[in-house]
Amino acid sequence: MAADHHAVPPPLQDIPTAKEKKYDRQLRLWGASGQIALEETHILLINNGPGVTGVETLKNLVLPGVGQFTILDSTVVSEADLGVNFFLEDASLGKFRAAETAKLLMELNPGVQGHAVTEPLETFIAQDKVFTPYNLILVTAPIDRNILAQIQTHAQALQIPTFYVHCVGYYSAFSVLLPPAFPIVDTHPDQTATTDLRLLMPWPALKEFAKAKTAGLFEGKLSAQDKAHVPWVCLLLHYLEQWKEEHEGKLPESYAEKTEFRKLVRSGDPHEENFHEACAAVLKSLNPPTPNSSVRDILNAPETQNLDATSQPFWVIAMAIQQFYIKHNQLPLPGAVPDMKAQSADYIKLQNIYKTKAREDCAEVLENVRRLEKGTGRSPKLAIDEKEVENFCKGAAHIHLVRGRPFQVVQAGQLVSFGDRAKAMAMELTMPDSLIGLYIAFLAWDEYVATHSSPASEAGGEGLKVPGSGADDFEGDTEKVTGIAHKIMDSLIKEAGTSIEDPEYSEVKDKVGSFCMEMVRAGGGELHNVASLTGGLVAQEVIKALTKQYVPVDNTCLFDGVASKTAVLRI
C-alpha cells in the first residue's frame, strides 16, 4: 500500500471488495475520496510525558486505515506505563516505548505501516528536512518550549497540519495549527440546511411547471385527487404569485408577513398532506438565496481576487462563482429536491427541472473557470477537473475557510500575548460555560515546565519537570501554578483594555485556581480514560484535516472530565 501512495486515486468502483467491506461503515461517512486521503498520509507522533493520548490517537487512525505512522519517543517503558497504556505488554518493560507501541498498534491493521524513532528529540530535530516525509504532526506535552517553537516553524513552512496536545488527570486540551488558508468544500452540512429551492427567484421552467400544476386551483376546478397531489413547491409558488398581486409585487419578507402568508396557504386546504408540507416549509424555504458572511469572505478573499497561474483550484473556482454571483445575484443552484407528496411522474419532472438548472449553472461556472485559467496563463496540465467544479457548485453555499493560527508557545518569565484575540478571550473569562480558565491553567502548566526544567541539551527529554510530580510538591506547586495562571489572567484583562470587578473577579480567579489545583494533583499523570477520550477527539480532527471534509476545530479544544464537557476557543 505504501508503494502506490502517489498513484492516481482509483475511482470508487476499484477499491477491492474485502477492503471496502472492512471500511464500509466509515466509507458511508467520508466516501472513497476521504479514504484515499487517509491512506496517502504519513503521521508523525512526537510522544512525550506518559504518552497515552498520543498512542490512543494513533489507534483511532490506524483502525480506519491511515497509510503510515511514525512514533518519535526516546522513553524506556516503565512499570507505570504498563498500568495506563493498553498498547504495551509485560514483555515491553525496559524496551523503547516507541518501538513497543508501534509494534502493537500495527497489529490492529495489517494495511498500515508503523515506524519507531528512538533518538532524542533535540538531535532528531536538528537534521535537515526532517519533517518532509510527513503530512501531519502530533505533539504531546510536556515538551521543551524551544523545540515546540522549532516544530511550529517547520510545520508552518511546509504547511503541515500540526496538533499540540495536553492530557493531565481529568483535563485535556489540544490546539490545531492549520495552514493560513485551509479551504473546505465538502463540509457535510445538515441535510435540512442544504435544501435550496429558489422559491423567491423561480426561473421560467419552474414557473411554468408550477402554473400548469396549479391551474384551476384558485377557481376550485382541480379534482380532489389532483389537488391532493400538487407538489408543495408548486403550491408555494402559486400562493406567492397571489401574495404578490395583493401586495404590490412584494414578497413576504418579515416573520409577520411569512406567518400571514402561511395562513393564506393553509386556507387553500386545511387537511391535505401536501398543504401541510407547504405550510411547514414556509419559514425555512422562503429565504433569499444570499450567501452567508463566511462564504462572501471566501469570494472576496485576497487569494480569490489575486489569481495567478499556479493558484489552487479552490480559489479559481471561488472566483468563477464570484463572477456568477455578481451576474445573477445568486449562487449556482445545488439541484436537489427533497421528498414530498406528489405523483411519481410529477416528482420526477420537478427533479429534472431542478437538475437541468443546476447543470446550466454549473456549465456557466465552468466556462468562467476556463476563461480564468486562460487569463492567468495556467498550464493546461493544471487544468481544473470538471468534477471538482461540479462538486463546488453543489456545495457553494456551505464552503468554509479556516485561517490557521500559530500555537501560543510560552517563554520562561515572559507572559504570553493574546494579540487580536485578547478582547474576545477576556470576555470569555466571565462566561459561565467557558473553559478559558482551563486553557490558562494549561498555559501556566507549560510555563511551570519551562521554568523548572534543566535545558534539554543537558538533561535530554527527561529533563522536563511537571508540576506535582514530586512526592511533596502538591501544595507548593499548586501555589506556583495558580500564581502563574493568575498573572496570565491579569495580563489578558490588561491586554484587552478592560477590567473585571469583584465579586466576579474573585470568582474567575477561584475557578482558574481550582483548575490549577486539580492539574497539579494529577502530577503529570494521565488517566487512561481521559487519554482515550482525548485520543478520540484529536483523531476525529486529524481525519477532518486530512480528508478536507467537515469543518475542523478552530483552533483550540478543551475537555473538562469533571463536568464531562468540551469547549472550543479561537486563541
Add this chain to the structure above:
Amino acid sequence: MQRRDRGIAQSLGLPLTKRVKESRVLLVGAGGIGCEVLKNLVCSGFGSLPQYYGGEIASEISDMRRPEIVVVDMDTIDLSNLNRQFLFRKQHIKKYKALVAKETASQFNPSVNIDAQSGNIFDDKYDVAFFEGFDLVFNALDNLAARRHVNKMCLAADVPLIESGTTGFNGQVQAIKKGVTECYDCNPKPAQKSFPICTIRSTPSQPIHCIVWAKSYLFPELFGTSEEDSADVTVTEVDNVEEVAKLRIEAEALKTIRGLMGKSEFAQAVFDKVFRDDIERLRGMEEMWLSRRKPEVLCFEQFAPSMDKSEDVVERGRALAMKDQAIWSLAENLAVFSSAVDALSNRTLASPGTPLEFDKDDKDTLDFVASAANLRSHVFGIPLNSEWEIKQMAGNIIPAIATSNALTASLSVLEAFKIMRGASFEQKGVSKLTISHVAPTHNYMVTNGKEGFMLGGSKMVFLNSRSTERMITTQNLVPPQPDCAVCSPVYAKLRIPSNSSATLQDLVTLLQEKLGYEDFSIQADVGIIYDPDLEDNLEKGMIPAGYIKAGNGFLTVVDEGDEGRVDLVLSTSFTPNTTEADPESGLQLMPEEISLPSKHKSVAESNGQAMTTTEATGDASKVAAHFNAKRKRDAEEEVVGAKKRAKADEEVMVVEDDGAILLDD
C-alpha cells in the same frame, strides 16, 4: 520502580481507586463501544484483584462478588467490524466476540480478571440474581430490544446501569438507577417507519418503496416465511379495501410458483409473474392511473436476444454482482436477479425446512433484493440505485467509526467513576471529602446540592464530534417519570422450590396475607392469569402451567382496589429444595418487608426524591383513568386465549392482522 497504577491512584484518589479495584462490573456487548469500554475498564483497574492492599480485603469478599469484569456477547466477528472493534483481527472472523475480546485484552494486561461469556443476554441464566452480583452494568448494545431488557433487569436487581450508543459522529451516555433517575423506557422510543400496503404493493413512488417490496414481500414469499406468518404490512385508512383483497390473491399465486423452484424455468416464472402479470393487472385498474404514470410491463423474453442460455445469465449476473457501486442497466439487473434466484433456490433446496432470511451481509439475499428492487423501480419510472446504496437502505446500516466509539466509551467510564464515588459516600456516610494530596476529589462535585445532582454528579452526556463548537455537552439527569410502566412498579422477588406443587391459589393467598391485597390481578409472561373475574386458573400449579419458569420470569401484581397501590413486579426464581419459609407451598417473597406506596405518590418520592405535588396529582389522575379503562376492557373480554391478550398488553402499539413492514432486520 514506580507502581503500575500510580497515575490512576493520583487522579482518582485512593478511596475511589480501591473501590474501582474491588468492583465487579458487567459489560453487555463486546462490539464497537464494548471493545473500548473493556480497554478503559482494564486500564483503569476495574475488578483487578487488590494486590498491594494486602490479603485482608480479598478475604472479606465472597466468591459471588469476586472483583472482575464479566463480558457477555452472543455475536461473532465480521469483517466489517474491524475498522473500529480493535480487539479483533482478521484471523478472528467468525469467532465469538466475547471470547476474543477477553483473549486480546488479557494479553495486554494478564493480571486482569475477565470472565467472557458468549451468551445471549436474554438467556435464562442471566436472571435477576445474576445482575445483582454487580456494582455496575455497562450497556454497549446495538439494538432496542436488548437495551430495554437489560434496563428492566437492572431495575429489578437495583443495580446502576450506564447506557450508551453511537450513530456516525453522534453518541450518548446515560446513567440509570431505579427510583433515582429516568430509566431507558421512561421516554418512548421513535417507532420504526412503516408504509401503507398499497404504496408498497401497487403505487410505489420512491426507491425505498421498491426495496421494501423486494425485501419484505417478494423475498419472504419465495424463500422465507410467508408474509402472513411474520411481521408484514400496515393496512391504513388510505388503502383501498378491494385492492388489499386482490393483493392477497396475488400473493397466493406466488406460492404456486414457489413450487417450481429448482426447475430451469423458475427465475423466468417469478420474473414474468411479478414484473409482467401483476403489472398488467395493475395497469388494468384505470382509476389508479388517472393521475399517475402507468407502470411499464417487463417480460423475460424481451431480453432473450441478449442472452443465449440461462446458464450464461447466471454466470453474467454473478460477475456483475461484484460491481456493487455501479448502477446496473435493466439487462444487468435481470442477470443479477437470475443468478440470485439460482443461488437462493439451491440453498433452499439443500435445506428445505429452513426458510431464508434477508441479511444485508448475505450477498445472495442482497443481490436478490437489489436487482428486484431496481427492476420494480424501472417498472414504475423510479430512479435506479447501486447495490451499495440499496444495502444501506435495506439493511438500515448505521455508519460507525472508531473515534465515536472511543469517545462514547470513555464518557461511559467517566460516568462510572462518578457513580462509584457517589455510592461510596452513600455507604460510608461521608458527606464531604477534603482536598489533599492523598484523598483528592472535586468538592463541587460532591457537595453541590443543586437540583439535578444525583448519582455522584453523573450527567446525561451527548457527543457530536461533527460539530465544531459543542462536541461534548451534558444535561442534568432527570427523576423517573412517575407513570413509566417499566420503572414505576416496586420490584421484588418470588422464590419457589423447583419441585414445588404450589398453585396459583397459594400465590393469591400469600399476596393477600403478606401484602394485604384484596382486589387485584396477576399477569404472567403468558398473559393475565388472575383477576377478580378470572378464577379459572386458581387450581393450576404455578410451574406446570408455565406461570413460573426458570430464569427471567416476571409476574406483575396490579392492585385494582380503591387504594391503588403501585404495581408490584415479582421476578421469579427457583430455589433448589423446599424451604421452610412457607411449609404449604414453598413460595417465598423477598425481601420480607415490601412497602407498596399508593399510586398517588411517585416511586421517586418514596425514595426521598422531591417531586412537585402538582405533577404527582396530575399523573395520578391519569394513571387512575388508564387503570379504570383497562379494567373495564378486561372485564368485558372473555378469557379466551390468555396468550393473545398477553401479546396485546405487551406491545403498546397494537397492529391489525396485517402488521407493519419493519425496515429493521
